[in-house]
Amino acid sequence: MSQNGPSQGWQDARLHIVTGKGGTGKTTVAAAMALALASGGQRTLLVEVEGRQGLAQLFDVPPLPYGDRKIAVPPGGGEVYALAVDAEEALLEYLDMFYRLGRAGRMLKRFGAIDFATTIAPGVRDVLLTGKVKEATTRVEKGRRAYHAVVLDAPPTGRISRFLNVTAEVAGLAKVGPIKSQAEGVAALLRSPMAAVHIVTTLEEMPVQETLDAVEDLRRLRFSLGTLIVNMTRPELLADAKVTRESLSRGLATAGLPTDQGTVGGLLREVTEHQAQLRQETRLRDELWSGARPVLELPFLSDGIDLSGLFTLAEALSEQGLHGH
Amino acid sequence: MSHDQPTPGLDLDATLADPGIRIVVCCGAGGVGKTTTAAALALRAAERHGRRTVVLTIDPARRLAQSMGLTELDNTPRPVSGVDTASGGGLDAMMLDMKRTFDDVVLTHTSREQAEEIFANPFYQAMSSTFAGTQEYMAMEKLSQLSEIDEDRGGWELIVVDTPPSRSALDFLDAPKRLATFLDSRMLRILLAPARVGGASMLRMFGASLNLFGRAMHRILGAQLLTDLSTFVASLDSMFGGFADRAARTYQVLQAKQTAFLVVATPEPDAIREAGYFAGRLAEDRMPLAGLVLNRVHAAAPGLSAERCLAAAEALAQTGAGKQAGNAAVTAEVLLLHAELVRQVRRERRIADRFRRAHPGVPVAEVPALPEDVHDLDGLRAIGAALVPG
Numbered sequence: 001m002s003q004n005g006p007s008q009g010w011q012d013a014r015l016h017i018v019t020g021k022g023g024t025g026k027t028t029v030a031a032a033m034a035l036a037l038a039s040g041g042q043r044t045l046l047v048e049v050e051g052r053q054g055l056a057q058l059f060d061v062p063p064l065p066y067g068d069r070k071i072a073v074p075p076g077g078g079e080v081y082a083l084a085v086d087a088e089e090a091l092l093e094y095l096d097m098f099y100r101l102g103r104a105g106r107m108l109k110r111f112g113a114i115d116f117a118t119t120i121a122p123g124v125r126d127v128l129l130t131g132k133v134k135e136a137t138t139r140v141e142k143g144r145r146a147y148h149a150v151v152l153d154a155p156p157t158g159r160i161s162r163f164l165n166v167t168a169e170v171a172g173l174a175k176v177g178p179i180k181s182q183a184e185g186v187a188a189l190l191r192s193p194m195a196a197v198h199i200v201t202t203l204e205e206m207p208v209q210e211t212l213d214a215v216e217d218l219r220r221l222r223f224s225l226g227t228l229i230v231n232m233t234r235p236e237l238l239a240d241a242k243v244t245r246e247s248l249s250r251g252l253a254t255a256g257l258p259t260d261q262g263t264v265g266g267l268l269r270e271v272t273e274h275q276a277q278l279r280q281e282t283r284l285r286d287e288l289w290s291g292a293r294p295v296l297e298l299p300f301l302s303d304g305i306d307l308s309g310l311f312t313l314a315e316a317l318s319e320q321g322l323h324g325h
Numbered sequence: 326m327s328h329d330q331p332t333p334g335l336d337l338d339a340t341l342a343d344p345g346i347r348i349v350v351c352c353g354a355g356g357v358g359k360t361t362t363a364a365a366l367a368l369r370a371a372e373r374h375g376r377r378t379v380v381l382t383i384d385p386a387r388r389l390a391q392s393m394g395l396t397e398l399d400n401t402p403r404p405v406s407g408v409d410t411a412s413g414g415g416l417d418a419m420m421l422d423m424k425r426t427f428d429d430v431v432l433t434h435t436s437r438e439q440a441e442e443i444f445a446n447p448f449y450q451a452m453s454s455t456f457a458g459t460q461e462y463m464a465m466e467k468l469s470q471l472s473e474i475d476e477d478r479g480g481w482e483l484i485v486v487d488t489p490p491s492r493s494a495l496d497f498l499d500a501p502k503r504l505a506t507f508l509d510s511r512m513l514r515i516l517l518a519p520a521r522v523g524g525a526s527m528l529r530m531f532g533a534s535l536n537l538f539g540r541a542m543h544r545i546l547g548a549q550l551l552t553d554l555s556t557f558v559a560s561l562d563s564m565f566g567g568f569a570d571r572a573a574r575t576y577q578v579l580q581a582k583q584t585a586f587l588v589v590a591t592p593e594p595d596a597i598r599e600a601g602y603f604a605g606r607l608a609e610d611r612m613p614l615a616g617l618v619l620n621r622v623h624a625a626a627p628g629l630s631a632e633r634c635l636a637a638a639e640a641l642a643q644t645g646a647g648k649q650a651g652n653a654a655v656t657a658e659v660l661l662l663h664a665e666l667v668r669q670v671r672r673e674r675r676i677a678d679r680f681r682r683a684h685p686g687v688p689v690a691e692v693p694a695l696p697e698d699v700h701d702l703d704g705l706r707a708i709g710a711a712l713v714p715g
Contacts, residue, residue, distance in 0.1 A: 022355020023596070123451055156355065158384065169451070205698040206386040207356070234665070237658045251656025254649055255637035257629065266626020267659050274662055276696035302668045304594065 010226040010294070011321055013196035015137045015189065016151045017226075019160040019214065020200030021207040025231045027054045028305050028313065029200045029298065030153040031080075033322065035314035038078030042148035042324035045136055046071065046082045049129045050155060055082045059307065068136075075311060078324060081147070083136065090128040094182075123169030127179060130166055130186045137189065148324055157199065157214040164190055164197070165221055196226030201288070203230060203281040208288060215293060228293050230285070232300040239278055243271050296320045335616035335688035337587075338713045341370040344482070346585050348472060348578070351618075352488040353589035354599035358620040360385045360487045361699050361708060362589050362692075364393065367416055367485040368408065368702065369709035375412035379471060381486040383421050383464060388700035393418045400425045402471070402481075407702050417481070421489075426463040427453040430571070439560060448557040460489040461499075462572075469575045498579070498606065585615040588687075590680070592622055592673035597680050604684045616688035618712065619677055623694045625666040634664040690714070 016033055020026035027048070034046040045068060048055050053063045059071050064084040071082040139146040155163045162169065167187040170179055189195055199214055201207040211228060218225055248267060249259045257263070288295055298316050301309045317323075340346055351363040360382050367380035379402045385395065393405045395418055402417035431449075432440050443449050453459060464486065474480035578584065586607055590600035600617060607614045638660040644653035681689065692711045699708060 023357065023591070023593070205388070205700070209387060237662050238655070241655050241658065243655055243659060247652045248656055248659060250649065251641060251652040251659070254644065254653055255641050255656065255660070257633070257637055257660075263626065263628050266628070267663055270626055270663055270666060271659055273696045280697050302665060302672060304672060 009193050010196040010198075010224075013194060013224070013226065014145075014147075014149050015133065015195040016149060017154045017164070017190075017195065017197045018151060018200060018229075019154045019157050019197065020229075020231075021157050021210045024200045024202050024207050025305075026156070026200040027058055027153050028310070029198075029229055029231055030151050031055065031058055032298070032310050032313035032317055033198070034080045034149075034151040035072060035074045035310055036317040036322050037149040037151065037324045038074050038080050039076045039314065039318055040324045041077040043079045043081065043146070044324070045147045045150045046080055046153065047085055047133055047136065047150060048083075048153045049085045049133070050153075051084070051086065053084060054153065055084065058305070058310075072307065072310075074314065085129050085132045087125045087128050090132045094128060094131065123166065124179060126163050127166045127170055127183045127186065130164070130190075131182050134186050134189050137194070154197075157210045160197070160214060161217040161221060164218075164223055191222050191224060193224060195224045197223050198226040198229055200229045200231050202232050203284045205280075205284065208284045212287065225293055228288050228295045230288065230295060230297045233297045234300050236278060238271060238275065243268065296322070333686075333688045334714045335618070335690035336714065337366065337616075337690060338369075338373070340585050340615050341366060341376070341483070342374040345583060347483060347583040348468065348585070349483065349485045349615075350468075350488065350579070350584065350586050351486065351589050352586065352603060354596045357589050357591045357596050358692075359589045361389065361705070362587070362618055362620065362712075363485050363487040364389065364418070365699075365705040365708035365712065366587075367418075367483070368405075368705045369712070370483050370485070371414035371416040372409045372412060372706075373709075375414040376482045377415050377476075378483040378485060379417040379419065379481045381419055381421060381464070381467060381471065381484065383460070383487050383489045385420065385487075386698070386700070388698075390420065392701045392705075395420050400467075405702075421460075421464055421467055423460045423463045424453050426467050427459065430463075430466060435560070443557070443560045446557045446560070447553055464489055465575045465579075466571065469571070469578050472578060498610065498612075580610070580612055582613065585613055587615055587618050589618045589620060591620050592677045594676055597676050601680055601683055604680075604687055614687060616690060617680060617684075619689055619691045621694040622677075622691045623666060623670050623673060625663060625670045629660075629663060629667070631664040631667040631671075634660040634667070638664070 016030075016037070018026050018030040018033060020029070031046060034044045038044040046055060048064075055071065056063050059082070061071060064071075064082055066084065066086050066089040068081045068083050070079055072080040074080065133150060133152050136147060137150045154160055165187075166183045167180075170183050190197075197218055199211045201211040215225065215228070245264055245268060249264055252259045252264065285295075296317065297320075298313050301312065303309065340349065349363075349366060351359045351366070353359050363382065364380055364385070367378045370376045371378045380393075381402075382390070382395070385393075390396070394403060400419060400422040402419040405416045405418050408414075408416045428440075428444065431443055435443070468484065468486050471481065471484050476482065579586075588600045588603050588607075590596040604614055604617070638657040641653040641657040641660070644650055677689075680687075690712050692708060695704075695707075699705060
């Protein structure tokens with residue numbers, strides 16, 4: 001059914017691209033992934049590209065500068081660095097590399113030239129952003145890989161295909177030249193086993209629909225698919241149980257809890273709603289499994305997401321096969 | 326709902342019934358239920374308040390779209406069937422086609438031939454589909470187009486608009502201005518008429534860096550691209566006045582008394598943070614914020630605390646075999662479920678209170694979490710009913 005078999009090497013990818021519908025927690029999952037991949041003493045890099053400073057908020061640190069910065073140390077050793085890529089800075093760096101503009105480059109920035117260039121040709125902007133991600137992924141320091149793995153908190157599912165499909169976006173604009181070769185380099189990486197695109201979803205209708213649509217799109221464009229990650233799952237309490245007023249009243253009495261009509265009725269209503277939700281979740285889960293990609297699950301954390309919550313999620317990912325060793 | 330009604334309460338029925346309100350804009354972070362809220366409000370305005378209403382959606386869930394008869398993007402409002410029109414109202418719905426709206430704008434400001442030339446330009450193709458903010462700008466453009474249709478020419482009494490799933494909830498407010506700023510940018514002027522720009526002093530100021538930039542552009546992008554670019558820029562220039570005027574007008578429409586903004590959020594940290602930014606920004610821009618719609622709020626049966634339930638569930642799990650064991654096991658799970666719900670309610674309340682404390686004057690309407698997604702008119706009616714107090 002798919003050219004990417006379900007178990008084909010996503011664990012060994014070096015660039016993990018995390019997308020998902022807004023509200024599904026893709027930034028959280030990307031962060032947990034960077035932690036999981038760092039476990040066992042590795043160094044990983046967590047990258048954001050949308051200028052939202054979402055990583056700084058998540059880790060509760062000041063806004064990230066344009067430069068790799070150590071952001072967390074997982075309990076089992078290793079290091080997670082973070083980077084907020086900025087298209088302007090990436091363009092300056094790029095121009096410097098190819099054209100040695102030096103101070104003149106900074107001048108261009110002052111005159112709004114760079115803003116202009118990246119506005120009029122948004123595809124160019126994406127080439128710069130993904131180009132920087134590629135550079136970090138393949139960077140070598142002292143004869144070895146600078147990062148064991150790079151995790152990209154990518155744009156949401158609605159924009160992911162266009163964001164990754166850089167060659168197509170600039171094809172009409174740049175027919176020759178370094179932008180084109182840069183785009184081709186990125187495109188090759190994204191279609192190689194070195195990269196894996198993961199899609200985060202919750203067990204709700206629209207995110208699942210968008211996930212399946214994105215799988216289709218990405219597959220058609222031949223990107224290396226990773227896993228589908230179901231975020232915020234809850235334990236399947238009372239999935240098949242039939243709860244009656246009588247049995248609940250007796251149980252409550254045994255526990256020494258009130259058995260008045262209000263309490264019993266209120267609890268029964270909660271059970272009914274919960275079971276309706278479970279039925280919908282089961283249906284959606286089946287749809288996800290039919291996507292022919294491995295499905296990972298992460299628990300809902302009722303206390304919210306803080307650093308220890310991220311560690312919990314990272315551990316859950318490690319147990320499901322995503323780790324640094 | 327089991328919570329106390331938030332103070333002050335948001336009276337959406339009054340907003341929907343008010344003949345002075347012609348536009349309701351639903352905005353907020355992605356994934357908070359903006360589209361559903363917009364559709365539910367529009368349906369309620371049509372059925373309960375007898376208003377001829379149109380809902381402009383950006384990116385509806387497939388089944389919700391189907392339930393409103395929106396099977397394809399066609400950029401034209403179409404009547405929604407199954408709406409109760411006994412009160413004299415009616416409901417039309419449309420999905421935004423961004424590219425087509427952009428094409429229409431170009432067509433209204435230039436000749437057919439020139440427009441064809443523009444459409445064929447690769448820069449136009451890139452910009453009309455991917456320019457950061459194009460979707461936002463076009464949503465606002467479409468809104469002002471719809472609002473300009475007089476009622477006696479088939480126009481609407483009320484337009485409810487959903488906003489695009491932006492990176493930031495504020496993008497659509499800034500998009501018209503950003504496009505205007507871009508079209509008026511120094512770089513654009515320079516590319517348009519290098520000889521004309523600001524005389525000698527300006528040229529000195531740019532000096533070597535501009536030459537370097539020009540040369541770099543040539544090497545990076547090539548001659549073909551620069552030709553395309555300058556043709557595109559030249560053709561845009563002829564339309565520039567029109568674009569800027571429209572952007573300014575749209576902005577005024579949003580500021581007018583006939584517009585009511587609703588910020589939509591869920592009781593999650595990111596969504597509430599965005600809602601807070603938005604409320605602040607609207608106040609800054611003197612735009613009329615009617616209130617906050619808080620979607621997917623959970624409620625738990627009153628009386629039993631989480632701690633008590635957890636302790637009881639643990640005790641019940643110890644109950645040995647025997648006649649009561651089955652009841653005990655099931656009851657323990659019911660209690661665990663309830664405890665989890667109580668904790669969630671507490672957490673949601675804490676998060677929502679951040680907004681209430683920061684924006685004490687903003688009325689709030691809470692919509693309970695539903696066990697299943699809404700995908701028909703009855704579901705929308707239920708949401709509409711939940712949106713109003715009492």
